[in-house]
Amino acid sequence: MAQQVRGVVAPGKNEPVRVETVIVPDPGPGEAVVRVQACGVCHTDLHYKQGGINDDFPFLLGHEAAGVVESVGPDVTEVTPGDFVILNWRAVCGSCRACRRGRPWYCFDTHNATRKMTLEDGTELSAALGIGAFAEKTLVAAGQCTKVDPSVAPAVAGLLGCGVMAGIGAAVNTGAVGRGDTVAVIGCGGVGDAAIVGSRLAGAARIIAVDIDDRKLETARSMGATHTVNSSTTDPVEAVRELTGGFGADVVIEAVGRPETYRQAFYARDLAGTVVLVGVPTPDMKLELPLLDVFGRGGALKSSWYGDCLPSRDFPMLIDLHQQGRIDLGAFVTETIGLGDVEKAFARMHEGDVLRSVVVL
Known part of the structure; x- marks a missing residue:
């Protein structure tokens, strides 16, 4: 059954973002619904808002995220409900020419969920980098979910989803x-x-x-x-x-x-x-x-490209290094904010005194 959640939407080029009701459908084959716990405010999200990526408005912003898998669709083997995961925007296909050559970090056929999240009136949303995680829940391809140690703080873990990993x-x-x-x-x-x-x-x-x-x-x-x-x-x-x-x-x-x-x-x-x-x-x-x-x-x-990372290999390794005290991922978290503070976080990017504002849900 589809669910109603709150999410941060960019309605048009350079328009202020706003918190809207988002309809999240049940996961289809190969898909998962993730309850988002934290999502970093990345400069790429600002690019989306400014129309610098494409003009497929409205956008559901947010992509540097961690959370818990709530449900999965048919044929999903990578994760199960209850898994703590970091979301990634390059779910590898396993069968393209790069993957067949043993270079999946160059995968030329990465994919996202095929079903669309929408506004209440049925308007389809374009999920930023195929994720759309400035929302209480989001729909992604199961391959975009990478299991990691659940003891790490979500605000820290999510940053590996984009900028820190890059x-x-x-x-x-x-x-x-x-x-x-x-x-x-x-x-x-x-x-x-x-x-x-x-x-x-x-x-x-x-x-x-x-x-x-x-x-x-x-x-x-x-x-x-x-x-x-x-x-x-x-x-x-x-x-x-x-x-x-x-x-x-x-x-x-x-x-x-x-x-x-x-x-x-x-x-x-x-x-x-x-x-x-x-x-x-x-x-x-x-x-x-x-x-x-x-x-x-x-x-x-x-x-x-994305630090030429392979999420299944690199995310757990870097979380382990953080847990061992060999790298401090927490140093990248400047502040934690709510969904309604994303527009202010974009403004703070230009002030030069923030590494990452992180939305915590």
Whole structure:
């Protein structure tokens, strides 16, 4: 039987979000209904509200979430009611060419629930990243649910559903940061700070945080950065080179998603070094680089999709590391809020003093 819940809906481009009654249908084959316990406010949700992803309004926002499986549809074997799960937005198919090659983190046919959540008048909602978790309950594909240790706080666990996993994975999975490496991270929001945490976890010897906000740089130090560069007053390329013996960093992680910061990343790396783009650009952005420089500097230019993570592998591992005290996922939670506070949380993103506002239900 369909259920009525409260959820945060973006009705139109740049319109204020509002809490609406959302109809959640029973799960169909391969689907699950999850009672959401916490969901982080991610910049991607703001992109949806601004029309920067697509124009399939109205959107049911929220995707960095953890909760408890309430019910499952036919043919579901991954989870059972009562399981504590983190939601992910790349449920792998297991049969595409990437999955068959043993690279499921590149799955080219990820999927979401096929049934639609709606408003009371029957208007279909587009769930952000196929999740829509600024709601008391949500409908997802069962493969979007990853079981983890239920003793971890939901507000902490949910952050692995997007930004924290993207940053840690950009360092550990995509960038393959190794022991003794030098790493520069450009952009020290939640994703950039997670990349710093991942670099430290991987054994990097020197981690250089680059941002235009001194408050963010101070937070980056608390996350494990060994050096900081304020790029509003200092040339970041020259600063990174100076801090790396004149060579540049082995791995540079760009967590902003802008052409100018990507160019900085490109030239701040050592010869044969690696650039990882994990910041998400908008469709109108263009990049120009001298092709001779691309050839002559060698190395690798990579894009990191969701930290190239495999949720079934990476989520439980990172929760275990958090429980052991080896990483502090709780440090990313700046404040906890209610469903009615999401619009204010979007405004706080621009103030530079919040890593994550987390909606707790």
